[in-house]
Amino acid sequence: MLKISARSALTGVILAAKLSTLADDFTPIDDLQERLTLLVDRARRTPPLPATARTEGNRVLGCISAVWLIAELRPDGLLAYQADADSPLVRGLVVGLADFFSGATPVEIAASEVDPLATLELLANLSPTRRNGLTAVRQRIRTLAQSHLG
Numbered sequence: 001m002l003k004i005s006a007r008s009a010l011t012g013v014i015l016a017a018k019l020s021t022l023a024d025d026f027t028p029i030d031d032l033q034e035r036l037t038l039l040v041d042r043a044r045r046t047p048p049l050p051a052t053a054r055t056e057g058n059r060v061l062g063c064i065s066a067v068w069l070i071a072e073l074r075p076d077g078l079l080a081y082q083a084d085a086d087s088p089l090v091r092g093l094v095v096g097l098a099d100f101f102s103g104a105t106p107v108e109i110a111a112s113e114v115d116p117l118a119t120l121e122l123l124a125n126l127s128p129t130r131r132n133g134l135t136a137v138r139q140r141i142r143t144l145a146q147s148h149l150g
Contacts, residue, residue, distance in 0.1 A: 012104060012105075012108035012111070012112060013108075014103060014104040014105070014108060015100070015101070015104055015108060015109075015112055015114060018100055018103075018104075018116075019100075019114060019116055019119060022100070022116060022119075022120060023119070023120065025038075026038070026120045026121075032121065032122070032124055032125055035120065035121070035122055036089065036092065036122060039092040039093065039096050039122065040088055040089060040091070040092035041092075042092070042095070042096065042099075043088075043091050043092040043095035043096065044088075046095050046099075048084050049068055049070070049082055049083070049084040053068060053070050053082070053084075054068050054084065055068075058070050060094075060133070060136050060137050060140050061136065062132060062133055062135075062136030063085075063090070063133035063136055063137065064129050064130070064133055065085050065086055065087040065090040065133065066085060066086040067083065067084070067085045067086075067090060067094050067133065067137060068083065068084050068085070069081065069082070069083045069094065069098065069137060069140050069141065069144070070082050070083075071141075071144040071145070071148070073106070073148045077105060077106075078102075078103050078104060078105055079101070079102060079103075079104065079105070079106055079109060079144070079145060079148060080102045080103070081097075081098035081099075081101055081102045081141060081144070082098055083095050083097065083098035083137070090130070090133070093117060093122070093134055093137075094134070094137050096116070096117065097116065097117065097134070097137055097138060097141065098141075100116045101141050101145075106145040106146070106148040106149050107145075107149065109141060109142060109145035110142055110145040110146045110149060112142070115138060117134060
């Protein structure tokens with residue numbers, strides 16, 4: 001059973017609510033492969049990044065697979081992330097991260113240390129290099145949020 005720590009709840013109202021919703025979606029699924037399949041299926045419904053966004057400047061360093069991440073500050077002051085990758089599994093994971101952090105303020109994202117993939121127990125069978133790549137993606141998400149502060 002998935003547990004959401006008190007620390008996760010302190011990351012901010014938007015992210016805490018999103019984490020709770022994700023936990024509700026994933027808790028009934030006991031099998032890790034089925035959880036990953038659900039994440040990959042969700043990412044398939046997300047349009048790929050246009051070729052113009054697949055630049056070296058948007059590439060996340062530290063990932064073995066090619067991963068791109070962009071952020072846009074919306075007029076309402078919330079960030080919207082988009083991600084893509086050349087591997088279906090990695091795409092599912094990075095699109096999941098982008099979706100999770102989208103819709104929060106730059107302050108909330110920059111201050112957040114929550115790892116939704118770890119909370120949902122999706123990292124257990126991933127290789128250390130893949131986990132390191134996902135850490136790089138989360139760090140890039142925070143860095144992009146910090147670049148939109150004041």
